[in-house]
Amino acid sequence: MDAAAEFPTAALTELRRQGLLGLLAPRHHGGLGGTLDDMLEVTVALGRVDLSVAMIFAMHSQQVAAIVAHAAQPFGDDLLAQLGDEGLYLASVTTEAGKGGHLLSAESQLGDDGDSVVLDRFAPIVTGGAHADGFLVSVRSPRAQSEHEVSLVYAHRDQLDIVVSGAWNPLGMRASHSVALQLTGRIPAGQVIGAHGGFRRIAVTCFAPLAHLGWAAAWLGAAAGAMSRVVSLLRAPAERGRLNLESELLLARLSRARQRLETVHALTRHTAAAVSGAMDGGADLSRPRYQLLINSLKITASEECYRVIEDLIDVVGLKHGYLKDSPTGLERSLRDLRSAALNFSNDRLHLADGRLALLDPEVGFV
Ligand SMILES: Cc1cc2nc3c(=O)[nH]c(=O)nc-3n(C[C@H](O)[C@H](O)[C@H](O)COP(=O)(O)OP(=O)(O)OC[C@H]3O[C@@H](n4cnc5c(N)ncnc54)[C@H](O)[C@@H]3O)c2cc1C
Numbered sequence: 001m002d003a004a005a006e007f008p009t010a011a012l013t014e015l016r017r018q019g020l021l022g023l024l025a026p027r028h029h030g031g032l033g034g035t036l037d038d039m040l041e042v043t044v045a046l047g048r049v050d051l052s053v054a055m056i057f058a059m060h061s062q063q064v065a066a067i068v069a070h071a072a073q074p075f076g077d078d079l080l081a082q083l084g085d086e087g088l089y090l091a092s093v094t095t096e097a098g099k100g101g102h103l104l105s106a107e108s109q110l111g112d113d114g115d116s117v118v119l120d121r122f123a124p125i126v127t128g129g130a131h132a133d134g135f136l137v138s139v140r141s142p143r144a145q146s147e148h149e150v151s152l153v154y155a156h157r158d159q160l161d162i163v164v165s166g167a168w169n170p171l172g173m174r175a176s177h178s179v180a181l182q183l184t185g186r187i188p189a190g191q192v193i194g195a196h197g198g199f200r201r202i203a204v205t206c207f208a209p210l211a212h213l214g215w216a217a218a219w220l221g222a223a224a225g226a227m228s229r230v231v232s233l234l235r236a237p238a239e240r241g242r243l244n245l246e247s248e249l250l251l252a253r254l255s256r257a258r259q260r261l262e263t264v265h266a267l268t269r270h271t272a273a274a275v276s277g278a279m280d281g282g283a284d285l286s287r288p289r290y291q292l293l294i295n296s297l298k299i300t301a302s303e304e305c306y307r308v309i310e311d312l313i314d315v316v317g318l319k320h321g322y323l324k325d326s327p328t329g330l331e332r333s334l335r336d337l338r339s340a341a342l343n344f345s346n347d348r349l350h351l352a353d354g355r356l357a358l359l360d361p362e363v364g365f366v
Contacts, residue, residue: 047221
C-alpha cells in the first residue's frame with residue numbers, strides 16, 4: 001500500500017470484521033463499548049505495524065466519540081446502531097483551502113431551507129475520503145456573522161455528490177490515501193451534530209483531546225515498532241559482529257531512543273487519565289490547564305517519535321537505516337513520522353499555548 005499510495009482496504013475490512021470500527025459505540029447499539037484506554041491500546045498496536053492504518057482507526061474513533069457525545073436524537077441512536085451493526089467507516093473533514101489547518105474557523109457556509117441543510121464544501125485532505133461511508137464536516141453555520149461560527153454536520157456517502165480531485169502522492173503516510181474532495185448535498189437538519197455554531201465546544205471538549213491522544217498513540221506505536229525491529233535485528237545471530245553492541249555510542253543512542261518512547265508513553269497515559277477523569281466527572285476540558293496538557297502531548301509526541309527514528313537510523317547505519325528493503329522499515333517510518341508535526345501544525349499549537357499560558361499565572365497542572 002505504501003509503494004502504490006493506496007488505501008489499505010484489506011486492513012479496513014479486518015477492522016470491520018473484528019468489530020473495531022464500533023469500539024467506542026455503546027454495547028446496546030451493537031458496539032464493543034470500549035473505553036478511551038482501549039482505543040489507545042488498539043491504536044498503539046496498529047501503529048507498531050502500519051502508521052497509516054493506525055491513523056485511519058484513531059481518526060474514525062474520534063468521529064464516533066463525537067457522535068456518542070453530541071449527536072441529536074433520534075438520529076444519534078440510528079447512526080450508532082448502524083455503526084455497531086455494519087461497521088460504518090467515518091472520515092473527518094475539518095481542513096479547508098484558505099484557512100489551512102485553522103480548526104475553529106470555516107470558509108464555506110451551510111445553506112439552510114428549514115428541514116435540511118445544504119453542503120457545498122471543498123476538502124483538500126481527507127484521510128480515507130474515497131472509501132468512507134460517512135463524513136463529519138465542519139462548515140460555517142447558516143446565517144453566521146463571522147468565520148468563527150462553525151457547525152459540525154454528518155453526511156452519509158449516499159447523501160452526497162463526491163468528486164475526488166487530484167492524485168495522492170505524498171512523502172509518507174501514503175496508505176492513508178488522504179485525498180481532496182468536493183462534497184455537495186442536501187442533508188436532513190437533524191444530522192447537525194450539537195447545535196448550529198456548536199463546533200467550538202465539540203472541538204475543545206472532544207475532537208481535539210481525542211485527536212491528540214489518538215495521534216500520539218499512533219506515533220508512539222510507529223516509533224516503538226521501529227525500535228522493536230531494530231533491537232530484534234541487533235540481537236539476531238546473523239547480525240552478530242556486524243555492529244559492536246559494546247559501543248558506547250550505540251548504547252547511548254539506544255538509550256536516548258528508549259527514553260523518548262518512555263516520555264511519550266507516560267505523557268499519553270497521564271493525558272488519557274486526565275481527559276477520561278474530566279469526561280466522567282464533568283470537569284471542563286476547555287480550561288487552560290487541560291488544553292495546555294492536551295496540546296503539549298501532541299507537540300511532544302510528534303517531535304520525540306520522529307527523533308526516535310533518527311536515533312535508530314544512526315544506530316544501524318545505511319544498510320538497515322536508509323535502504324527501503326531493510327526489515328527494520330526505518331525508511332518508511334521516517335517518511336511517515338515526518339508528517340506528525342504538520343498534522344495540525346505545531347506552530348499553530350505553540351501560538352495557542354502561549355496565549356493559554358498567559359491565562360494561568362499560577363502555572364498549575366492537572
Ligand atoms: C497524513 C495526514 C492526514 C490528514 N488527514 C486529514 C483529514 O482526514 N481531514 C482533515 O480535515 N485534515 C487532514 N489533515 C490535515 C491536517 O489536519 C492539517 O490541517 C494540515 O496538515 C495543515 O496543513 P498546512 O501545513 O498546509 O496548513 P497550516 O496549518 O495552515 O500551516 C501552513 C504553514 O503556515 C504556518 N502557519 C499558518 N498560519 C499560522 C498561524 N496562525 N500560526 C502559526 N503558524 C501558522 C504553519 O506553521 C505552517 O508552516 C491531514 C494531514 C496529514 C499530514
